Amino acid sequence: xxxxxxxxxxxxxxxxxxxxxxxxxxxxxxxxxxxxxxxxxxxxxxxxxxxxxxxxxxxxxxxxxxxxxxxxxxxxxxxxxxxxxxxxxxxxxxxxxxxxxxxxxxxxxxxxxxxxxxxxxxxxxxxxxxxxxxxxxxxxxxxxxxxxxxxxxxxxxxxxxxxxxxxxxxxxxxxxxxxxxxxxxxxxxxxxxxxxxxxxxxxxxxxxxxxxxxxxxxxxxxxxxxxxxxxxxxxxxxxxxxxxxxxxxxxxxxxxxxxxxxxxxxxxxxxxxxxxxxxxxxxxxxxxxxxxxxxxxxxxxxxxxxxxxxxxxxxxxxxxxxxxxxxxxxxxxxxxxxxxxxxxxxxxxxxxxxxxxxxxxxxxxxxxxxxxxxxxxxxxxxxxxxxxxxxxxxxxxxxxxxxxxxxxxxxxxxxxxxxxxxxxxxxxxxxxxxxxxxxxxxxxxxxxxxxxxxxxxxxxxxxxxxxxxxxxxxxxxxxxxxxxxxxxxxxxxxxxxxxxxxxxxxxxxxxxxxxxxxxxxxxxxxxxxxxxxxxxxxxxxxxxxxxxxxxxxxxxxxxxxxxxxxxxxxxxxxxxxxxxxxxxxxxxxxxxxxxxxxxxxxxxxxxxxxxxxxxxxxxxxxxxxx
Numbered sequence: 001x002x003x004x005x006x007x008x009x010x011x012x013x014x015x016x017x018x019x020x021x022x023x024x025x026x027x028x029x030x031x032x033x034x035x036x037x038x039x040x041x042x043x044x045x046x047x048x049x050x051x052x053x054x055x056x057x058x059x060x061x062x063x064x065x066x067x068x069x070x071x072x073x074x075x076x077x078x079x080x081x082x083x084x085x086x087x088x089x090x091x092x093x094x095x096x097x098x099x100x101x102x103x104x105x106x107x108x109x110x111x112x113x114x115x116x117x118x119x120x121x122x123x124x125x126x127x128x129x130x131x132x133x134x135x136x137x138x139x140x141x142x143x144x145x146x147x148x149x150x151x152x153x154x155x156x157x158x159x160x161x162x163x164x165x166x167x168x169x170x171x172x173x174x175x176x177x178x179x180x181x182x183x184x185x186x187x188x189x190x191x192x193x194x195x196x197x198x199x200x201x202x203x204x205x206x207x208x209x210x211x212x213x214x215x216x217x218x219x220x221x222x223x224x225x226x227x228x229x230x231x232x233x234x235x236x237x238x239x240x241x242x243x244x245x246x247x248x249x250x251x252x253x254x255x256x257x258x259x260x261x262x263x264x265x266x267x268x269x270x271x272x273x274x275x276x277x278x279x280x281x282x283x284x285x286x287x288x289x290x291x292x293x294x295x296x297x298x299x300x301x302x303x304x305x306x307x308x309x310x311x312x313x314x315x316x317x318x319x320x321x322x323x324x325x326x327x328x329x330x331x332x333x334x335x336x337x338x339x340x341x342x343x344x345x346x347x348x349x350x351x352x353x354x355x356x357x358x359x360x361x362x363x364x365x366x367x368x369x370x371x372x373x374x375x376x377x378x379x380x381x382x383x384x385x386x387x388x389x390x391x392x393x394x395x396x397x398x399x400x401x402x403x404x405x406x407x408x409x410x411x412x413x414x415x416x417x418x419x420x421x422x423x424x425x426x427x428x429x430x431x432x433x434x435x436x437x438x439x440x441x442x443x444x445x446x447x448x449x450x451x452x453x454x455x456x457x458x459x460x461x462x463x464x465x466x467x468x469x470x471x472x473x474x475x476x477x478x479x480x481x482x483x484x485x486x487x488x489x490x491x492x493x494x495x496x497x498x499x500x501x502x503x504x505x506x507x508x509x510x511x512x513x514x515x516x517x518x519x520x521x522x523x524x525x526x527x528x529x530x531x532x533x534x535x536x537x538x539x540x541x542x543x544x545x546x547x548x549x550x551x552x553x554x555x556x557x558x559x560x561x562x563x564x565x566x567x568x569x570x571x572x573x574x575x576x577x578x579x580x581x582x583x584x585x586x587x588x589x590x591x592x593x594x595x596x597x598x599x600x601x602x603x604x605x606x607x608x609x610x611x612x613x614x615x616x617x618x619x620x621x622x623x624x625x626x
Contacts, residue, residue, distance in 0.1 A: 007307040008135040008315060009359040010154050013103040022073065022113050026103065027181050031072045031113065033230055038117050040206075041079040043229045048204040048237035049170040051080065055087040055095075061275025063094040063602045067168035067196060069157050069184060070175030071101035073113040074127055078120045081148050091147070092275030096603045098168065100153040100160040102184075107131050130323050133361040137312060138164065140320060140593055140605035146273050151603055157184055161192040165611075166603030168197050173205035178212060187215050194219035200242030208234035255599055256281060256429055256437055258417055258453060259445030261292040262396050262584055263577050265403040266592035267443060272408035274600050279437055280404055281412045281429065288400030290447055291548035294469055296491040296499040297585045298393050298483045299325070300338060305354045310557065313610050314583075319364065320590040320605075322390040332399040336482040336492055338391035339373055340365075342383045343486035343528050351386060363390065378481040380531060393483050393491045394585050412437065420455045420574070427573065441573040441599055444563075448551040450578045458566030460619045461554035462579060466508045468517035469501030470545045477533050488524040490532070500525050501545075502582065513545040521545075553579040557613055560591040562598075564617040575599070576616050 014025045021037075023030045033040040046052070051066075058064050066080055077097050084095045105113070107128055114124040123143075132139035132152065138160075141150040153160035157175075171193060175184040190212065193203070203221055205212070206228065213223050213236055221238035228235040255271055257264045260282035268278045282289065301318050304311035325333040342348040355367060368376065369384040376387055404411060416432040420442065429437040444450050448464035474493035484490045491499045503517045518540040526533060533539070553559060559579040563571040577595055580587050590605070591614065597604045604611070 007358060008137070008312065009361055010134050010136045011103060012134055013105050013109065015105070015109055017112075020116060022105075022109065024103070029181070032075055035230060037075055038079060038120070040229045041076045044206045044235055045076055045172040045174070045204050046079060046083055048226065048235075049172075049202045051083050051170065052087045054169070055084055056089060058088055058090060058093040060090040060092045061600075062090070063096055063274075063600070064088075064170075065096040065098065065166060065168045065198075065603055066170045066172065067166065067193075068097065068099040068172040068174055069189070071099040071104070071152060072174065073105060073110060074124075075114065075117075076172050076174060077150065078114065078117075078123045078127065081123050081144070082120065084148065085144070088147075090275075092273070093147070094274055094602060095148045096151065096166070097148065098151045098153075098164065098166050098603055100155065100157050102154075102156055104134060104154050106134070132323075133319055133363045135315065135319070135361065135364065137316065138605065138607045138610075139316075140590070142324065142593075146270075149603075149605075151605060153607075157189045158186070158192070161189065161196060163607035163609065164196075164604070165608065166196060168201055170201060171197070171203040173203065173207070173212075178207055178209050185209075185212055190215040191219050194221070194240065197240055200240060202237070202239045204235070204237045206232065206235050208236050212236070253277075254279070254439045255441045255443065256427070256439035257443045257445055258282075258429070259447060259449075260284070260287040260400065260404060260411075260413070261290050261445065261447060262288070262400060263580060263588045263592065264443075264445035265292075265400040266588050267445065267577060267595055268409050269403040269406055270592050270596040271599060272406040274596060274602075275408070276600060277408045277410070279410045279412055279439060281415050281417060281437065283414065283416045285413055286401065287404040287411075287413075288397035291467070291550055291584065292396040292400050293548065294396060294499065294501075294546055295471065295497060296393050296494065297396050298338060298485065298489050298491060299391050299586045300340075300388075300483070300485050300489065301583055301586055302340070303354070303358075303360075305350065305357060307358055309609050309613050313557070313613050314586075315364070316606070316610065317583075317587045317590040318388075318391070320593070321586050324589040324593075325394065328399060328402070332395040332402065333392065334394070334492070334494075335390060335392035337376060338388040338483040338485060339368070339377055339381075339385050340388065341373070341381060341385040341484055341486045341528065343385075347486070348383065364388070376482060377484055379478050379484075379529060381484075381529065391483065395494075396585060417453060420453060422455070422571075441575065443575040443577050443595065443599075445577045447578055448549050450551065450576065454563065454576075455574075456563065456565040456571060458620050462619065463506065463552050463554070464509075465550045465552055465581070466505035466510065466547060467502035467550055467582065468505070468513055468521070468545055468547045469499050470518050470521040470543050472498045472500060472533075472543060474498060476535070476539065478531075484529065486524075486528040488521055488528060490525060490529065504582075511547050511549075513547055515540050517547075518543055518545060550581050550584075551578050552581040553619060555618070556581055558587050558591060559616050559619060560595050560614045561616040564615075564620075566620045568617055579619075
């Protein structure tokens, strides 16, 4: 697929195979040594970087960062992961592996290549299971229960180093040889390595080309030539001067999170699993009491016709969420697939334009006609649409309770926060009753209540939106096998109840379900799927439901960032995580991962263009002069 073809798909590697070893037809070079690629990885990359020795000294709650140019088959990554398992003694320590690949292998080719090493089989199987769709940009992949975090950037190497924020402890300069693939070894890419390195960072590469050595020396590395692997005569290794780390490099010792909905619970669990103690605060009696308290919720995004930053964020969140929730499969996560129905002439036209202007891999979604839609969902439809095979629905309240149950999470419920006060190096959280809570850093995840807690001046462009869902007993409808979305969504029945919703009421503060809102939901459902209900006569007066209030921003994009005041000044160690609107179940896992990266001072999972979409400074209402 040439570069000029449509985003966001990326061209994959074209391979030939000789004696089970893959070779790139584009570059005319092998991916690893024909005799023993795993031994080569250990000799060329792990040994000179002293990884086994250094892994043993990573403290609880700490991290070690390896960066690589040229992911290829993932062999170097698996060798590093295996060494981490053997030598990293602290279970709450995290291995980050940041890698880039311009022409990624398709999943089947990756599996075939890695099958050469049975000792890596369990790791290779987990990598293959979580291998991302072939779309451009950054993919964060959680492995080994979160002990290993792979950030795989699919795209150009210079583009990756410009977009990603991380500091490496060790570097693997891999990829095809400079003679075969000069773009990988251009001076610009090599110069950026130093900027992404911690003091004392080490480096190793299979090549000994003098131009590469000089570029790395110009970047500040002390380089040495040593014997190469196998038939290769020489290779290079090097290091940067070491410095005493500053206090700014240290993660927080404690974090308080205000709000125990899906966003707050995901963030709390993420931090706790990295070894950070968390206090989770909410005025309710337990987690998942607000908008996250619905019986069911769909993991759904509407990808834009234009592939811009907003669409990329939605796509990245969707793909990450599908991988993340799989740990709760058959408990609280039900990946039934999801049909985005082309339910009106306007939506049919939008989907036509969308398909004409974009190329997505089929494991993200693919178009289906009416017959296929009916086969997949098990109910009659008027049209086809877009089928998302990895999507489904969630039981959010139950998941919130599961996430909040961790030894490092202190649950502080029935606590009504009244004020935040900045101390010298911490924050004091003052509740209406009881002692104040002190934490190094605070994250406000309080949905539409967030503005009342912000200790800065100015007006924030956040809005409260009422949403009512309707509970339908399974005998009152033909329940679909999958989620169906249009102007309303319908989930498959669970425990005798299917959820339909939700209304979008901008200027309605009524916290109680109303007959009028049930009527809206039922009318939209029957317009979407005529005949889905057995009998609609008076149904709106007999059904039950639930009301919750979403929080949305002026541009309907979420916020996950340090708090800025109206003058653009950052409030130290105070963060906002809100504005997820009706897509919270889809956006929250990725944004919790991103905020946990920031709070723990670890490599950030999002590229710079998507970070800007989440900035808090954009929320300030600019006052017009009179």
